[in-house]
Amino acid sequence: MRHWWGRGTWGLVAVAIALTLISTHALAATTVVVTPSSPNGWVAQTDGTAGVNFVSGPAISPLGTGSLQFAVGSDGSSGAQLRNGVYAGRPLANLTALSYSTYTSQPGSGGQAPYLILNLDWDNNGSVDDLLFFEPVYQNSAYSANAGANVPNQCGSNPGCVIVGAWQTWDAAHGGWWSLNEGAGGPPLDTLSSYLLRHPGATIANGSSSGGLRVVAGFGAAAWNNFVGHADALTIDFNNDNQDVVTYDFEPQLVSTVTPTMTGIPGAGGAPTDADQCKNGGWRQFTNPTFRNQGACVSFTQHNNGRGNDDRRLGDDDNHQNGNAQNNNSNRGEQDDDHGNNRGRGNHRED
Ligand SMILES: [Ca+2]
Ligand SMILES: [Ca+2]
Numbered sequence: 001m002r003h004w005w006g007r008g009t010w011g012l013v014a015v016a017i018a019l020t021l022i023s024t025h026a027l028a029a030t031t032v033v034v035t036p037s038s039p040n041g042w043v044a045q046t047d048g049t050a051g052v053n054f055v056s057g058p059a060i061s062p063l064g065t066g067s068l069q070f071a072v073g074s075d076g077s078s079g080a081q082l083r084n085g086v087y088a089g090r091p092l093a094n095l096t097a098l099s100y101s102t103y104t105s106q107p108g109s110g111g112q113a114p115y116l117i118l119n120l121d122w123d124n125n126g127s128v129d130d131l132l133f134f135e136p137v138y139q140n141s142a143y144s145a146n147a148g149a150n151v152p153n154q155c156g157s158n159p160g161c162v163i164v165g166a167w168q169t170w171d172a173a174h175g176g177w178w179s180l181n182e183g184a185g186g187p188p189l190d191t192l193s194s195y196l197l198r199h200p201g202a203t204i205a206n207g208s209s210s211g212g213l214r215v216v217a218g219f220g221a222a223a224w225n226n227f228v229g230h231a232d233a234l235t236i237d238f239n240n241d242n243q244d245v246v247t248y249d250f251e252p253q254l255v256s257t258v259t260p261t262m263t264g265i266p267g268a269g270g271a272p273t274d275a276d277q278c279k280n281g282g283w284r285q286f287t288n289p290t291f292r293n294q295g296a297c298v299s300f301t302q303h304n305n306g307r308g309n310d311d312r313r314l315g316d317d318d319n320h321q322n323g324n325a326q327n328n329n330s331n332r333g334e335q336d337d338d339h340g341n342n343r344g345r346g347n348h349r350e351d
Pocket of ligand 2: 124129
């Protein structure tokens, strides 16, 4: 009796440990911070008046302090996109998670928000046979759908779906998509599972223009004229690949510099080495010296500590982030230049 009880207990413990390991692995998630200098597989493509930029905010971004901004400009037929080519060859059937968040700052005329495109290869010969579009505005469950598609309502009691001036999160892996090849530039919608009924072998493909996974704005005048919107926190996962869930956190260069610096503020006796450390209440945390306000803290970094700071940074400057921080300290005006260059690089890359 006692022997049996003991074995049973250990059996239960073993099962509990095994379940813990399994669930821990299944829930493991990796956050990949994407910035202009660390694109992590993402490539910008822009044309016409459209551009992409990595910016702070807007509001409280879903992850980190910033997001990817799309500004379509005056010609709505222009497009801007960020494309990732690392998922080429992955079976669509293995895609288990795909979600992202959007924020529309300056709306178009038809419920516009940054959307997703998947380039798909039906017959595994490497050529792209179809594009699937996930657009937030179609996620209210009211649009026509193909056989087998049960598109959920992700818009609650707001049939327009897209709310201007708010972050919204969309479950694309289970939402409604339309096919460029088989549709008419919009619904009828498929879910990925209903699409797979017709194209069970579909795989993600890059084709000749790299990047089969895309976050996009524009490509439709006049609806997209002057649209400005944002995306962040794109999560993707495939089964059977022994890789964790990945969430891409889009961040501006400046903020990704500030964040680790803020967390690395020295304790008692610490002094700021960088004006950015004084921001967002950071000035309160220094003890040697202490500061009355942010301005006094910034002034200290500029007049008392500049040369030593630069020397130290040159010694450990193994990335561009420190370099940017130096520029920003020495010349506020260069911040704007940096942003302008980011956009300019995007246009150049597209050419
Ligand atoms: Ca972010
Ligand atoms: Ca093909």
